[in-house]
Amino acid sequence: MGSILGTKNCYGCGVCAASCKKHAIRMIINPDGFYQPEVNENLCINCGVCVDVCSFQTEDIKQNGLFDAEYFAGWSHDKDVRHKCSSGGVGFEIARYLLEKDYVAIVCGYNSSERRAKHFLANTIDELKASVGSKYIQSNTYYAFSQLQSEKKYLVVGTPCQIDSIRRWVKRMKMDDSVILMDFFCHGVPSLLMWDKYLAKVEGKIGRIDNIVWRDKEAGWHDSWVMKVNGCYVSRFSQGDLFYRMFLKNRCLAKPCYDKCKFKGINSAADIRIGDLWGREYAKNEEGVSGVVGLTKKGASLLAEMSKVIHLEASSTEIVCESQMKSCAIRPLSYRYVMRNLRINKPLSEIDRNASFIEMFEEIPSTIKYYAFCLPVKIKDTVKKIIRDTVQ
Numbered sequence: 001m002g003s004i005l006g007t008k009n010c011y012g013c014g015v016c017a018a019s020c021k022k023h024a025i026r027m028i029i030n031p032d033g034f035y036q037p038e039v040n041e042n043l044c045i046n047c048g049v050c051v052d053v054c055s056f057q058t059e060d061i062k063q064n065g066l067f068d069a070e071y072f073a074g075w076s077h078d079k080d081v082r083h084k085c086s087s088g089g090v091g092f093e094i095a096r097y098l099l100e101k102d103y104v105a106i107v108c109g110y111n112s113s114e115r116r117a118k119h120f121l122a123n124t125i126d127e128l129k130a131s132v133g134s135k136y137i138q139s140n141t142y143y144a145f146s147q148l149q150s151e152k153k154y155l156v157v158g159t160p161c162q163i164d165s166i167r168r169w170v171k172r173m174k175m176d177d178s179v180i181l182m183d184f185f186c187h188g189v190p191s192l193l194m195w196d197k198y199l200a201k202v203e204g205k206i207g208r209i210d211n212i213v214w215r216d217k218e219a220g221w222h223d224s225w226v227m228k229v230n231g232c233y234v235s236r237f238s239q240g241d242l243f244y245r246m247f248l249k250n251r252c253l254a255k256p257c258y259d260k261c262k263f264k265g266i267n268s269a270a271d272i273r274i275g276d277l278w279g280r281e282y283a284k285n286e287e288g289v290s291g292v293v294g295l296t297k298k299g300a301s302l303l304a305e306m307s308k309v310i311h312l313e314a315s316s317t318e319i320v321c322e323s324q325m326k327s328c329a330i331r332p333l334s335y336r337y338v339m340r341n342l343r344i345n346k347p348l349s350e351i352d353r354n355a356s357f358i359e360m361f362e363e364i365p366s367t368i369k370y371y372a373f374c375l376p377v378k379i380k381d382t383v384k385k386i387i388r389d390t391v392q
């Protein structure tokens with residue numbers, strides 16, 4: 001019983017709001033730029049469902065049976081799909097395969113007019129196309145997740161925290177047999193305040209933004225951290241793109257990404273986990289390779305069927321997880337400065353410049369920091385003490 005009233009800085013997965021029969025919960029964007037639930041106490045009947053489905057409230061992960069994970073490297077045989085998707089296009093192919101078997105795919109798209117990533121329901125392959133490619137910001141799942149109906153079959157794709165909560169909701173609805181869950185290795189999500197500043201900067205250069213592609217393999221998969229806007233503006237991480245600098249340097253991730261991500265390695269509530277298979281094994285591949293993990297019996301048997309449709313080769317945990325984060329992100333020295341300044345009217349380029357300056361101090365070995373900063377203070381205190389003792 002109870003409610004998630006007062007929950008702050010959570011995963012923002014939206015499952016509490018989607019599962020609330022009284023529509024007493026809505027997802028708002030908190031002052032740091034992340035989704036968070038807001039409870040209308042007049043509507044809340046303290047039924048406790050929102051607490052029960054919330055992954056953030058517990059330490060455990062809702063797994064669907066014990067199973068020895070199976071690892072694969074894979075890619076789509078469709079050159080266009082492989083080129084457009086972030087890694088090897090396995091996520092898209094699994095969704096396409098299931099749509100043909102009467103599943104509905106609940107996937108993430110980007111809405112340019114709202115400037116936000118949003119989950120939506122794809123019933124056809126044409127509709128599924130809007131899910132292609134990662135959108136590296138937190139997605140609003142509320143509308144799509146609240147559409148689950150017990151008589152239909154679904155594939156749900158999302159971040160590991162979204163999937164852990166939705167697994168809890170699916171279990172409550174006794175829909176385990178009709179839902180397949182797929183998550184991905186997740187770096188974390190950056191603040192929407194940063195995203196808004198980034199958009200403002202790009203709009204200042206090219207005007208209204210109608211289309212954004214977050215990864216682009218024009219120069220190959222390994223250099224695919226690229227923002228391609230309206231098909232003409234191209235900004236690469238390798239050449240200092242501001243969004244990717246802020247995101248990949250962990251300067252403004254959501255608080256739980258630093259403090260409470262329980263989903264690193266293959267810790268997951270999903271049936272299948274996918275990701276970019278970076279690492280030595282495919283270091284020379286420039287078309288894109290997906291790391292794929294079958295995490296449950298259901299996930300593994302779907303992958304066995306998929307092996308007739310896509311390229312899937314057996315791999316190992318060492319290869320698939322080689323370049324994935326092993327633990328929560330670490331706040332850089334610039335974190336507090338960045339979060340404070342994202343809230344005010346300061347351009348992203350200035351925040352980036354100052355953050356880089358602050359981070360330079362991280363590079364200084366701690367002995368030099370001691371002699372440069374701590375020792376002079378200690379000497380000053382000692383001299384003061386000597387003078388005081390002498391005078392008394």
Ligand SMILES: Cc1cc2nc3c(=O)[nH]c(=O)nc-3n(C[C@H](O)[C@H](O)[C@H](O)COP(=O)(O)OP(=O)(O)OC[C@H]3O[C@@H](n4cnc5c(N)ncnc54)[C@H](O)[C@@H]3O)c2cc1C
Nearest residue numbers: 085086087088089090091107108132133135186187275276
């Ligand atoms: C915020 C974020 C962090 C990530 N971090 C890592 C990482 O550290 N390591 C790694 O290997 N891979 C990471 N990925 C996953 C990776 O970028 C690819 O999405 C994955 O390899 C699948 O690629 P694909 O080629 O199969 O198909 P794609 O077409 O790229 O698949 C995209 C799928 O991801 C879903 N999706 C896209 N954006 C979001 C979003 N914002 N929220 C929820 N679901 C979304 C879509 O619904 C679609 O089903 C991350 C993705 C996101 C969105």
